[in-house]
Amino acid sequence: MRLKGLLAAAAIALVGATTAPDVASAQGKLKFYVNFIGGPEIQFFAVVKRGVEEAGKDLGVEAIYSAPKCCDINLQAQLLKSDVAANPNGIAVEFNDPKALSKPIVDALDAKIPVILVNTQNFADETDPRIKALAYVGQDEFHSGAKVGAGLLPSLKKGTRVVCQNPGPAQIVQTVRCDGLKKFLEEKLSASVDTLVNTASTPAQGLAVLDGYMRSHPDTTAIVSLNPETGTIACQWVEKNDKQGKVFLGGYDISPAVLDCIKRGITSFTLVQQAYAQGYLSVVNLYLKSKYGMTPSNIDTGTLLVTKENAAEFQPVVDSGRGG
Amino acid sequence: MVANSEEIRPVRGRGFGLLAWLFAVQELGVLVAGVIIAAGFSYLSPQFFTEASAGSILASAVQFGVVGLGVTVLMIAGEFDISVASVYSLCPLVMASLWINHGFHVIVALGLALLLAIAVGLANGLATLFLGIPSFIITLATALFWAGVSLNLTGGYPISFFGKSAVMNWLGAADFGRSQISVSVLWLVGIAIILSVVLRMTATGNWIFASGGDGRAARAMGVPVGGVKLACFMLSSLLAAFTGIIQFGSFGSATPTQGSDLALTAIVVAVVGGGSLLGGRGSIIGALLASVVLGMAYTGLVLSGVSTTWFQSFVGFLLLFAVIINLRMASVGARLGVIRKS
Amino acid sequence: MSAASEAARIFGLRDVTMNFGNVVAIQDVVFEVAPSEIVGLVGDNGAGKSTLVKIMNGFYSPSRGNMEFRGERVSFASPRDARKAGIETVYQDLALIPALSIWRNFFLGRELKVGPWPLRFLDKKSMRQITMENLREMGLTRLRSPDEPVDILSGGERQALAIARARHFGGTLLLLDEPTSALSVKETEKVSEAVQTARNSGLGVVIIDHNISHVHRICDRIVIMEGGRIIKSVRRDDVTAERVADIVAGRHAL
Numbered sequence: 022m023r024l025k026g027l028l029a030a031a032a033i034a035l036v037g038a039t040t041a042p043d044v045a046s047a048q049g050k051l052k053f054y055v056n057f058i059g060g061p062e063i064q065f066f067a068v069v070k071r072g073v074e075e076a077g078k079d080l081g082v083e084a085i086y087s088a089p090k091c092c093d094i095n096l097q098a099q100l101l102k103s104d105v106a107a108n109p110n111g112i113a114v115e116f117n118d119p120k121a122l123s124k125p126i127v128d129a130l131d132a133k134i135p136v137i138l139v140n141t142q143n144f145a146d147e148t149d150p151r152i153k154a155l156a157y158v159g160q161d162e163f164h165s166g167a168k169v170g171a172g173l174l175p176s177l178k179k180g181t182r183v184v185c186q187n188p189g190p191a192q193i194v195q196t197v198r199c200d201g202l203k204k205f206l207e208e209k210l211s212a213s214v215d216t217l218v219n220t221a222s223t224p225a226q227g228l229a230v231l232d233g234y235m236r237s238h239p240d241t242t243a244i245v246s247l248n249p250e251t252g253t254i255a256c257q258w259v260e261k262n263d264k265q266g267k268v269f270l271g272g273y274d275i276s277p278a279v280l281d282c283i284k285r286g287i288t289s290f291t292l293v294q295q296a297y298a299q300g301y302l303s304v305v306n307l308y309l310k311s312k313y314g315m316t317p318s319n320i321d322t323g324t325l326l327v328t329k330e331n332a333a334e335f336q337p338v339v340d341s342g343r344g345g
Numbered sequence: 346m347v348a349n350s351e352e353i354r355p356v357r358g359r360g361f362g363l364l365a366w367l368f369a370v371q372e373l374g375v376l377v378a379g380v381i382i383a384a385g386f387s388y389l390s391p392q393f394f395t396e397a398s399a400g401s402i403l404a405s406a407v408q409f410g411v412v413g414l415g416v417t418v419l420m421i422a423g424e425f426d427i428s429v430a431s432v433y434s435l436c437p438l439v440m441a442s443l444w445i446n447h448g449f450h451v452i453v454a455l456g457l458a459l460l461l462a463i464a465v466g467l468a469n470g471l472a473t474l475f476l477g478i479p480s481f482i483i484t485l486a487t488a489l490f491w492a493g494v495s496l497n498l499t500g501g502y503p504i505s506f507f508g509k510s511a512v513m514n515w516l517g518a519a520d521f522g523r524s525q526i527s528v529s530v531l532w533l534v535g536i537a538i539i540l541s542v543v544l545r546m547t548a549t550g551n552w553i554f555a556s557g558g559d560g561r562a563a564r565a566m567g568v569p570v571g572g573v574k575l576a577c578f579m580l581s582s583l584l585a586a587f588t589g590i591i592q593f594g595s596f597g598s599a600t601p602t603q604g605s606d607l608a609l610t611a612i613v614v615a616v617v618g619g620g621s622l623l624g625g626r627g628s629i630i631g632a633l634l635a636s637v638v639l640g641m642a643y644t645g646l647v648l649s650g651v652s653t654t655w656f657q658s659f660v661g662f663l664l665l666f667a668v669i670i671n672l673r674m675a676s677v678g679a680r681l682g683v684i685r686k687s
Numbered sequence: 688m689s690a691a692s693e694a695a696r697i698f699g700l701r702d703v704t705m706n707f708g709n710v711v712a713i714q715d716v717v718f719e720v721a722p723s724e725i726v727g728l729v730g731d732n733g734a735g736k737s738t739l740v741k742i743m744n745g746f747y748s749p750s751r752g753n754m755e756f757r758g759e760r761v762s763f764a765s766p767r768d769a770r771k772a773g774i775e776t777v778y779q780d781l782a783l784i785p786a787l788s789i790w791r792n793f794f795l796g797r798e799l800k801v802g803p804w805p806l807r808f809l810d811k812k813s814m815r816q817i818t819m820e821n822l823r824e825m826g827l828t829r830l831r832s833p834d835e836p837v838d839i840l841s842g843g844e845r846q847a848l849a850i851a852r853a854r855h856f857g858g859t860l861l862l863l864d865e866p867t868s869a870l871s872v873k874e875t876e877k878v879s880e881a882v883q884t885a886r887n888s889g890l891g892v893v894i895i896d897h898n899i900s901h902v903h904r905i906c907d908r909i910v911i912m913e914g915g916r917i918i919k920s921v922r923r924d925d926v927t928a929e930r931v932a933d934i935v936a937g938r939h940a941l
Contacts, residue, residue, distance in 0.1 A: 103647035106397035120505035121596035190501030558784035567796035
């Protein structure tokens with residue numbers, strides 16, 4: 022008897038967990054997958070996911086955010102394989118690894134599934150030419166390092182030391198950003214730019230990592246943080262050690278905490294690549310392609326430096342949970 | 346169960362035929378779960394029974410399965426290995442580094458990476474046996490240690506291989522003919538067959554079960570329990586490394602941050618397949634099925650449009666479901682007087 | 688003193704003494720077992736029975752005195768040594784693996800194999816058959832299959848299985864330490880039957896048991912210990928169970 026009940030519960034739970042979205046999707050609804058390397062446990066990805074899902078609602082299509090727990094490239098590649106197997110009307114891929122993700126993308130193209138790249142463009146020369154030709158929605162990362170460097174330029178002296186906090190070296194884009202920054206600042210200021218890998222999973226650990234670096238390199242006058250988590254840590258460090266005006270902060274992406282640091286003048290600026298727009302616009306791009314046959318467009322979402330002057334404009338975006 | 350139980354055991358009646366046979370299947374829980382999941386997902390998604398979907402399911406099954414099989418054998422011998430997740434990322438990284446960055450021949454690099462895995466397993470085993478500390482703790486410690494080594498080996502950066510290599514093809518880069526099913530499936534099946542034969546048909550297998558069932562009693566009967574456990578530690582570490590190397594072969598990139606959840610997933614594979622956390626029980630066929638079921642769940646969730654953020658919840662549910670079915674069916678089977686061939 | 692003649696003796700202790708530091712556990716013990724003889728070892732707690740058995744099975748080396756086995760002077764470095772020589776001990780915890788099947792337990796550590804190396808696989812057919820034959824001879828006729836796990840067996844059946852295993856693997860002397868302590872009357876009967884089967888196939892058997900009426904029923908000779916010495920060795924037919932109990936309890940003159 023109890024066994025029977027259990028089996029029934031199992032069936033209900035299995036089916037229940039899976040039918041809800043399926044019932045919502047009437048036959049013939051367009052279906053898109055947006056494939057990333059991390060889920061809502063990372064704030065940036067949570068905002069992308071929201072953009073994807075709200076675009077789906079607004080356009081009346083099924084838009085699915087598909088990602089493993091951050092950040093396992095093999096799991097992302099396996100998921101992408103599944104996404105391709107679902108034979109959807111289009112796929113957007115965060116192109117974190119030009120090697121691991123190429124094969125599933127080529128499989129998709131062979132199966133006539135439209136593919137675009139999102140958040141991370143192609144960085145490798147060896148990549149399949151068909152992938153190199155794909156449209157890209159996201160920040161232009163080849164130039165983002167220079168943009169951030171330019172933001173810091175007025176505050177820095179010649180020959181100074183700058184550290185680039187890299188929270189996820191498995192994501193190729195992070196390396197590209199630090200490299201771009203290094204190249205720019207070396208050229209303009211002959212500054213020395215170090216990369217600090219800071220993959221700590223809690224703020225306390227992250228702060229300890231940064232603190233250790235700053236104590237052993239006291240000549241550092243700027244910290245560039247590649248995501249809001251490390252950006253918040255840098256802000257806390259400056260405040261704790263009373264380094265306002267001595268150590269300048271710049272970074273990527275926005276969160277309520279980073280916006281607050283900017284408003285209080287501790288952080289100089291952050292380059293906003295608009296995670297929400299990346300998710301939303303990639304669905305729009307794929308939608309236009311499958312509905313009207315339009316070629317997907319390149320969209321640069323990262324054009325704005327948020328500073329103390331324009332921070333107020335950004336407040337509503339961040340408050341609504343759409344700043345990333 | 347206790348010394349002087351006098352209950353009457355009914356002799357198996359006729360007419361139970363198929364039903365009785367079903368209860369005698371040790372892997373019933375995972376089989377039932379597999380059938381329900383396959384039925385559920387094929388109802389929810391017309392793509393579930395396609396070749397592309399099979400390719401995706403099997404790719405996941407290989408990842409969960411090869412490492413899961415090693416952990417299953419170790420758990421039958423009564424020990425745990427939490428360090429499999431770290432070995433899984435460390436060894437392919439070592440292979441990629443030796444081969445791509447240091448110019449070693451690919452086979453030499455592969456061999457050295459596997460040797461490293463065996464050494465890690467040996468160290469886990471020796472520490473467990475001689476320090477008398479539970480293997481769960483020992484391997485938790487070594488897991489953290491080796492994870493740190495991986496991160497420092499490349500500073501956290503991945504190593505990728507572009508180009509063509511027969512070795513990489515055999516490891517999983519190639520598909521069968523023009524299908525979308527990776528040849529890495531052969532490794533999973535081959536390893537499962539070998540381990541299954543060793544466990545069920547050789548004296549070594551008998552000793553592994555005995556060592557985990559009751560180590561003291563096994564020692565009293567002359568079984569070299571320490572040696573058996575050492576070998577199992579080395580096997581689990583070796584297969585964890587090989588899983589990582591298959592992933593490297595299949596996808597071409599080795600990253601130090603991969604596989605953080607793999608240790609627990611491997612234990613789930615062993616337990617869902619009919620294994621016991623207390624040792625002395627377990628099934629290779631069951632673990633193989635469990636890895637396919639996990640693969641079906643992973644791919645099935647994607648195909649039916651559910652966010653994969655539900656995957657973990659699903660695994661938790663599956664674990665409970667399979668364990669309850671296994672226990673229930675065993676007792677129902679015992680009441681019906683069914684005998685499992687051993 | 689002994690019922691076993693010099694020629695027929697398979698095992699003998701000569702003036703054996705065992706000290707643990709200053710404590711004398713066994714003193715000047717002379718003890719013999721003949722083939723096809725069941726010897727019951729009785730006495731109060733602390734009388735030295737278990738120590739004596741542990742000397743016989745190689746767990747302890749005696750402080751003084753000689754040990755003879757099958758006409759030769761021997762000394763065992765470990766229980767493993769003793770077992771190799773043919774002295775099998777059935778421990779209280781039996782050395783059985785509950786989750787393993789009966790036949791796998793029966794042959795544990797001594798599996799039969801067929802086929803050329805490296806394809807030396809278990810000879811399951813023979814092992815199943817031999818296991819069933821042995822258990823049937825022990826009176827376990829209720830068993831349906833050697834594939835059943837040991838944990839479905841009753842306590843008495845497990846004892847019988849352990850005894851059958853010891854007998855099958857060339858044991859000459861069988862040592863049983865409290866084989867029936869946790870068993871019901873019916874289960875005790877199963878053990879008795881197994882012990883007698885072992886005796887009838889030529890083994891010498893030594894049983895430690897608190898249940899004097901049980902010892903009296905199945906043993907050929909009863910040896911009573913007190914304070915590390917043997918105070919009485921008597922043929923079963925020459926004494927009643929009541930009298931043995933009285934001696935053990937110290938209520939009766941020798």
